[in-house]
Amino acid sequence: AQTVTQSQPEMSVQEAETVTLSCTYDTSESDYYLFWYKQPPSRQMILVIRQEAYKQQNATENRFSVNFQKAAKSFSLKISDSQLGDAAMYFCAYRVTYSGAGSYQLTFGKGTKLSVIP
Amino acid sequence: DTGVSQNPRHKITKRGQNVTFRCDPISEHNRLYWYRQTLGQGPEFLTYFQNEAQLEKSRLLSDRFSAERPKGSFSTLEIQRTEQGDSAMYLCASSYKGTGFSGNTIYFGEGSWLTVV
Numbered sequence: 068a069q070t071v072t073q074s075q076p077e078m079s080v081q082e083a084e085t086v087t088l089s090c091t092y093d094t095s096e097s098d099y100y101l102f103w104y105k106q107p108p109s110r111q112m113i114l115v116i117r118q119e120a121y122k123q124q125n126a127t128e129n130r131f132s133v134n135f136q137k138a139a140k141s142f143s144l145k146i147s148d149s150q151l152g153d154a155a156m157y158f159c160a161y162r163v164t165y166s167g168a169g170s171y172q173l174t175f176g177k178g179t180k181l182s183v184i185p
Numbered sequence: 186d187t188g189v190s191q192n193p194r195h196k197i198t199k200r201g202q203n204v205t206f207r208c209d210p211i212s213e214h215n216r217l218y219w220y221r222q223t224l225g226q227g228p229e230f231l232t233y234f235q236n237e238a239q240l241e242k243s244r245l246l247s248d249r250f251s252a253e254r255p256k257g258s259f260s261t262l263e264i265q266r267t268e269q270g271d272s273a274m275y276l277c278a279s280s281y282k283g284t285g286f287s288g289n290t291i292y293f294g295e296g297s298w299l300t301v302v
Contacts, residue, residue: 071227100289102290104293110274110295110296110298111293111294111295111296112228112276112278112293112296114291114292117289117290158227158228162289162291164289171233171241172233172241172243173228173291174230175227175229176227177226177227178226178227
């Protein structure tokens with residue numbers, strides 16, 4: 068079974084600084100997707116960034132970027148120039164690539180609570 | 186694109202009562218998912234629909250839980266004879282048909298928070 072581990076229950080960062088959130092996963096699949104979702108106190112889960120496993124290039128979305136190490140099964144999220152609005156729970160998630168059959172559920176880690184200090 | 190819509194947003198019910206939640210997915214999304222999230226935990230998968238067909242159910246979906254998507258559009262999640270352990274956020278999500286990024290990215294609603302007293 069696939070598992071996703073986020074080893075940092077809480078993190079804090081000074082406004083305008085950079086922070087990295089860790090995520091490791093376990094799978095026997097070779098083709099899959101990885102995601103980072105943000106859940107602010109309003110509780111809607113918002114997609115931050117996504118990565119296809121077969122792409123070696125790390126995904127970036129504005130201030131958000133990932134460090135994807137497939138062999139190490141590691142998928143960390145870097146937030147640059149942190150803003151107060153970045154404060155939220157961040158969840159790492161895994162999903163096997165859809166191919167018309169099988170299980171396509173997202174498997175989530177337990178989350179990392181990020182606080183941004185003004 | 187109006188996003189995934191869920192209602193009610195909050196529901197307080199007495200133990201033993203039945204509750205029903207509704208989810209309206211993003212239009213043109215033929216895949217719909219239900220997840221449950223308790224405090225301090227990540228969401229856990231409950232069930233998945235492709236159009237009106239329920240293709241996958243988690244072991245978490247006991248016989249007191251039933252989900253439907255009768256016309257392949259909105260979905261309902263009913264919990265019968267609620268128990269205090271059912272208190273959680275119930276999240277609905279949808280994704281576009283097909284493969285690639287669009288087919289493999291899931292968008293979530295704001296959730297329906299259930300409190301069983």
